[in-house]
Amino acid sequence: MQLNEDAIRQIVVDVVSGMTKEGGNSASTSTSTAGSGNMTMKELGLAEEGKSSDEVVIGLPPAFGKELSKTMTEQDHADVLREVMAGIEEEGIKARVVKNYVTADVGFMGHKAAQLSGSGIGIGLQSKGTILIHQKDLNPLSNLELFPQAPLIDLETFRQIGKNAARYAKGENPDPVPTRNDQMARPKYQAIAAVLYNKEVQYLDQNKKIVDVEVTFGK
Amino acid sequence: MEYIVGVDIGNSTTEVAIGKVDKEKENIDFISDGIYKTTGLKGTIDNIEGILNSLNSALNKVDLGYDDLALIRLNEATPVIGDLAMETITETVITESTMIGHDPWTPGGIGLGVGVTTLINDIDDCKAGEDVILIIPGSVDFADAANIINQAKERGVNVNGAVAQKDDAVLIVNRLDETIPVIDEVKYIDRIPLAKKAAVEVARPGGTIDKLSNPYGIATIFELDSEDTKHIFPVARSLIGNRSAVVIRTPEGDIEERKIPAGEIVIIGDRGKSEIGIDSGADEIMDSLEKIHPIEDVQGQPGTNVGGMLDRVKATMSKVTDQPLQDIRIKDILAVNTFVPKEVKGGLAEEYAMENAVGLAAMVKTSQLPMRKIADKLEEETNVKVEIAGVEANMAILGALTTPGTDKPFVILDMGGGSTDAAMVTTKDTIYTTHLAGAGDMTSLLINTELGLGDIKLAELIKKNPLAKVESVFHIRHEDGSVNFFDEPLAPKLFGRVIILSDNDKIPIPTDHSLDKIRQVRRDAKNDVFVRNSIRALKRIIPTGNIRDIDFVVMVGGSAIDFEIPTMISNRLSEYGVVAGRGNIRGVMGPRNAVATGLVLSYLETEGSVIDE
Numbered sequence: 111m112q113l114n115e116d117a118i119r120q121i122v123v124d125v126v127s128g129m130t131k132e133g134g135n136s137a138s139t140s141t142s143t144a145g146s147g148n149m150t151m152k153e154l155g156l157a158e159e160g161k162s163s164d165e166v167v168i169g170l171p172p173a174f175g176k177e178l179s180k181t182m183t184e185q186d187h188a189d190v191l192r193e194v195m196a197g198i199e200e201e202g203i204k205a206r207v208v209k210n211y212v213t214a215d216v217g218f219m220g221h222k223a224a225q226l227s228g229s230g231i232g233i234g235l236q237s238k239g240t241i242l243i244h245q246k247d248l249n250p251l252s253n254l255e256l257f258p259q260a261p262l263i264d265l266e267t268f269r270q271i272g273k274n275a276a277r278y279a280k281g282e283n284p285d286p287v288p289t290r291n292d293q294m295a296r297p298k299y300q301a302i303a304a305v306l307y308n309k310e311v312q313y314l315d316q317n318k319k320i321v322d323v324e325v326t327f328g329k
Numbered sequence: 330m331e332y333i334v335g336v337d338i339g340n341s342t343t344e345v346a347i348g349k350v351d352k353e354k355e356n357i358d359f360i361s362d363g364i365y366k367t368t369g370l371k372g373t374i375d376n377i378e379g380i381l382n383s384l385n386s387a388l389n390k391v392d393l394g395y396d397d398l399a400l401i402r403l404n405e406a407t408p409v410i411g412d413l414a415m416e417t418i419t420e421t422v423i424t425e426s427t428m429i430g431h432d433p434w435t436p437g438g439i440g441l442g443v444g445v446t447t448l449i450n451d452i453d454d455c456k457a458g459e460d461v462i463l464i465i466p467g468s469v470d471f472a473d474a475a476n477i478i479n480q481a482k483e484r485g486v487n488v489n490g491a492v493a494q495k496d497d498a499v500l501i502v503n504r505l506d507e508t509i510p511v512i513d514e515v516k517y518i519d520r521i522p523l524a525k526k527a528a529v530e531v532a533r534p535g536g537t538i539d540k541l542s543n544p545y546g547i548a549t550i551f552e553l554d555s556e557d558t559k560h561i562f563p564v565a566r567s568l569i570g571n572r573s574a575v576v577i578r579t580p581e582g583d584i585e586e587r588k589i590p591a592g593e594i595v596i597i598g599d600r601g602k603s604e605i606g607i608d609s610g611a612d613e614i615m616d617s618l619e620k621i622h623p624i625e626d627v628q629g630q631p632g633t634n635v636g637g638m639l640d641r642v643k644a645t646m647s648k649v650t651d652q653p654l655q656d657i658r659i660k661d662i663l664a665v666n667t668f669v670p671k672e673v674k675g676g677l678a679e680e681y682a683m684e685n686a687v688g689l690a691a692m693v694k695t696s697q698l699p700m701r702k703i704a705d706k707l708e709e710e711t712n713v714k715v716e717i718a719g720v721e722a723n724m725a726i727l728g729a730l731t732t733p734g735t736d737k738p739f740v741i742l743d744m745g746g747g748s749t750d751a752a753m754v755t756t757k758d759t760i761y762t763t764h765l766a767g768a769g770d771m772t773s774l775l776i777n778t779e780l781g782l783g784d785i786k787l788a789e790l791i792k793k794n795p796l797a798k799v800e801s802v803f804h805i806r807h808e809d810g811s812v813n814f815f816d817e818p819l820a821p822k823l824f825g826r827v828i829i830l831s832d833n834d835k836i837p838i839p840t841d842h843s844l845d846k847i848r849q850v851r852r853d854a855k856n857d858v859f860v861r862n863s864i865r866a867l868k869r870i871i872p873t874g875n876i877r878d879i880d881f882v883v884m885v886g887g888s889a890i891d892f893e894i895p896t897m898i899s900n901r902l903s904e905y906g907v908v909a910g911r912g913n914i915r916g917v918m919g920p921r922n923a924v925a926t927g928l929v930l931s932y933l934e935t936e937g938s939v940i941d942e
Contacts (some may be wrong), residue, residue: 196471200435202498202534230801247802247818254821273496283801283826285839327472 129310131157148328149188151175157320160228165204166275168194168233169223170323171214176198181239182302183261192327193265194233194241201243203229203279205272207325211318214310217251220244231281233271238306239263243275254278255286261299262290332712333357334387336380336408337724338703340609341769341887343367343379343748345387346925348932350399355933359915362922372406372699373649377706384675384711395711402718402928403704412645413774414689415669417590418608421567421682422674431680436573437498437511438576441530441540442490443550447579449477449799456487460837462527465501466518467494475504482507490529492575494518512573514619515678526551527577534572541576542568551578567682591687592633594662607635611664611687618662619761622869627659639691646693653729661692663767665857670781688775690858692748692766722752722762724927728754730884731926732912739881741912741923742863742898744888747772749859751866753879761870769888775854780842787838791851792830795892798844799823805835808848855894863898876902882909889920 112303160167168191175187189206198205208226210219220234231254235241238258242253255274257263263271270287277284332810345363348355364682365383369375384401388394396520444460449469455461461481465474468815474497474836478488491511493501498513512532517519528550530538540546568574591607594614598621605617618624629636644656650657668683704715718724736756743750746769752762769792777788797805802818805828819835826837827844838847867876882902884895895911902909 196497196500199503200496202435202499215349245802245821245824248821248824250816252818252821254824269496281825281843285841 131169141208142293149175149191150326150328151207152324152326153208153209154322154324157226157322159226160206162204162228164202164279165206165210165228166198166231166233166272166279167223167227168235169207169208169219169226169320170212171236171237171310172209172211172315172318174209174235174237177313178237178306181237181260182299182306183239185239185265189239189247190239190268191235191325193268194235194272195325197269197274198276199272200268200269201273201276201280203276207323208320209323210320211313211315212303212320214307214314216240216242217244217253220253221248224248226320227279230274231279233275234250236307237262237310238303241271242305243271243278245278257287257289259279259289259292259295261301262292262293332360332385332397333932334398335724335925336384336401336707336738337922337928338367338371338376338380338404338405338925339608339745339887339924340371340748344378344922344925345380345383346922347387347391347393347880348929350932352928352933353420357929357933359926359929360386361391361393362918362925363390364405364921370645370649371913372703374699374702374706375705375852377710378535380703380707381710398711398713400932401707401713401715402932403700403707403715404724404924404928405700405717405719406721412638412642412691412693413771414635414691415686415774415778416607416634416665416684416689417669417671417684418589418591418610419685420589420671421684431512431515431575431676431678432571433496433512433514433573433678435499436513436531437500437502438505438508439531439533440508440510441528441550442510443526443528444487444489446492446521446525446527448523449474452477452481452486452488455486456482458487460487460489462529462615464518464521464523465490465497466489466568466630471497471500475501478509479504479506479583482582490527492518492521492529510573511540512575515575517677517679519567520677522577522766524580525577525579527575529573529575531573531827534684537570537572538568538574541565542571547576550576553907556584569825592635594635594639595628596621596662598893599623599625607687607689609934610685611666614662614687624660625658627662635689638689642691642693650699657693659691660694661764661766663690663765663858663862664688664764665767665771667775667777667779667854667855667857669778685816686778688771688778690771691765694763694764720762721924721932722750722760724924724931725750725885726752726754726760727927728923728925729912729927731883731915731930732883733916735881735883738879739883740867740918742866742884742889743886744768744859744862744884745886746888747915748861749866750808750886751863751870753870755872761872763866763869765862765866765869767862772854772858772888774898775857776851779850779854780840780847782840785813787836790829790831790836791838791847792854793891794829796827796838796844796848796851797830798827799825799835808844830853852893852897854890855897858912859888859894860897860901864901876905876907880908882907883912883913884910885912885915885920885923887921 130164179187195205216234216236221244223232224244230246232244244253244257274284330351333350335841337344343365347361349358349360363383363386365379368379371815372696444462449463449465481488486906490509493513496514498511510529524711530541532538544562547561589610593606596603603617629639646657665688667686667688670681671684673680673682700717708715740753749765749768754760773788773792777785796808799805804814806812823837829836889911899909914922
């Protein structure tokens with residue numbers, strides 16, 4: 111993305127229009143069921159701390175697969191979440207999905223997911239595609255594996271991340287998922303990342319706290 | 330009263346001892362010591378930098394300068410260097426029939442399925458009642474694959490098992506109405522022959538397959554006669570211990586373990602010579618070595634790896650000593666059997682097999698090293714008189730005798746990085762010495778290859794330190810089973826890992842190996858090199874050849890600092906009633922500084938005679 115004046119102007123327009131939309135949005139009650147692609151997400155009750163040690167909790171921000179449906183590299187949220195969950199399932203571990211209405215920060219979201227997880231392992235996944243693996247006893251700003259360059263993560267890597275989280279939950283010592291590094295990713299996507307995050311936080315709702323979500327895929 | 334310095338240039342470290350000598354009272358007080366890594370190859374002029382660094386650190390401790398020193402005594406270093414090589418001597422080749430080393434992390438389902446290999450896209454051509462093993466390429470999604478299998482089963486097609494390209498086995502099985510065994514992560518799935526009878530077996534978690542690892546099990550499934558069963562035996566054998574397996578019956582399908590011609594070595598001794606192939610293994614090499622001992626020279630077959638390695642060692646030594654190449658002789662070799670993980674040739678899933686390999690350490694000896702050059706240069710740098718004083722072995726014995734509780738006759742085992750040296754002193758002060766190939770560097774090499782680390786520095790760390798497993802953010806379990814708790818959370822990069830506990834640092838080992846496996850490899854490597862070399866050394870230098878005839882063995886040198894090598898050797902030698910332990914030079918230095926201490930002590934003594942084996 112060339113960051114010329116036009117682009118910046120466009121971004122500002124985007125952000126401002128997003129802000130005005132917020133006013134309209136808060137008035138309408140959010141529907142309990144929403145979908146992105148072939149995915150349906152049904153919000154259940156307040157998420158509680160898991161008792162079984164064979165689960166990994168995936169923490170999502172409110173707009174994931176709902177108001178927002180694609181990552182910043184245009185990957186469908188349904189495909190991304192399906193691959194992460196498949197990775198966990200392939201290792202014989204259960205995946206539980208929660209939506210975090212309190213924060214959209216990937217570190218805190220992942221840490222909260224880990225605290226809710228019976229195994230102590232959680233995943234934080236932002237709508238823009240940034241993802242990390244967390245453990246409940248770690249400092250929130252720390253983590254087991256972080257994938258900060260979201261544009262470089264393909265579906266196969268999302269599957270691997272799910273697998274690794276599950277293997278940590280089993281007490282194994284997986285090799286960290288290899289990631290690519292691109293010097294240009296930051297300047298190229300920084301603006302769009304900011305816009306997406308900005309949209310994301312508009313849907314936070316401190317009263318709703320963290321809720322369990324039942325996810326079903328059309329496939 | 331004067332200050333005397335002893336300088337010992339070893340293969341890996343340069344050590345210094347400073348003594349205050351009172352000539353009238355014949356009394357020596359040790360006031361300081363220093364250690365620095367040896368710069369350059371031992372016995373070359375490059376050593377000066379290491380000597381000066383080591384000397385300066387010793388002088389700084391007691392606030393002395395070069396002017397205060399009366400004499401520097403340099404050891405006549407044993408002209409011994411070693412080198413290492415590793416030769417793989419077997420290779421496993423498979424043709425079509427099976428995935429022998431392939432043990433995917435998470436196979437799906439359970440049980441045994443037999444049928445004809447069929448591509449998932451061709452399932453519609455199958456009729457009801459047909460027995461099928463489905464081949465699922467990576468382009469087919471796991472949910473789609475499960476649907477197709479469910480529909481086919483409803484139609485009456487017996488889908489008895491499946492082989493998938495991606496890591497999808499559990500995902501597919503979880504979506505099936507009826508569980509079948511599924512094997513995944515078969516990278517080259519397009520190479521699986523179609524329309525052939527095949528069997529897929531998956532054992533329960535923690536279990537191992539029992540039908541396909543049994544030759545008669547395979548014979549039952551494929552209705553083989555006795556001749557074919559003989560033929561299939563290597564397949565069954567190679568599947569033992571797997572949790573899952575696929576065997577496909579093709580007329581020409583086969584698996585074999587070939588020996589790679591790795592070259593021959595020629596051992597020339599006083600009593601004749603022996604030619605032996607590296608591929609006959611370490612035990613045979615060592616046997617023929619002992620038979621021919623003492624050795625005049627060892628030569629490698631030109632054009633082979635082992636030939637190249639032996640030539641390289643000789644060339645290095647020839648350069649260092651300025652002696653013609655043909656005068657340089659290899660005086661000892663140590664061969665050790667080991668395993669190297671290698672990709673199986675013809676494999677469908679990038680499977681690995683542990684191939685046999687032989688590790689080889691060689692030791693070269695020349696008449697002498699150019700120590701005089703070093704001495705002159707050192708004199709120039711420090712303005713202190715430098716003399717070359719005595720043979721290394723004598724000095725080491727003098728130094729080692731300062732270990733409390735020792736007496737003659739006794740043996741010192743000097744275990745360094747490149748070679749294992751031994752010296753024995755009798756009650757009549759006669760000294761026998763021997764130098765053997767193989768020491769710390771060889772151990773690191775074995776650990777590095779057997780664990781497939783590809784990182785010799787990491788292998789060194791594994792060698793030197795105990796292991797632990799990080800079980801939670803707040804506690805680790807040591808290799809002996811004891812637990813250690815922490816108040817502060819451990820670094821996230823350590824979570825779940827097997828770690829190396831070096832001094833104050835915890836270093837994660839980035840492999841899948843379990844703690845037990847790494848520990849076993851580490852101890853086996855030490856056993857193969859140090860314990861075997863200590864027995865070999867003792868048998869050579871004890872005049873009677875009987876280890877029971879000595880009472881004391883003192884271990885010195887860098888590898889004697891190791892946390893388990895001294896105890897491993899002590900245990901082994903206790904079988905012979907020998908008191909063996911780590912030296913404690915001057916009662917304070919541990920196993921270090923023996924030669925440097927000996928150099929200072931010998932200032933007041935005359936040296937005994939040395940008999941080199």
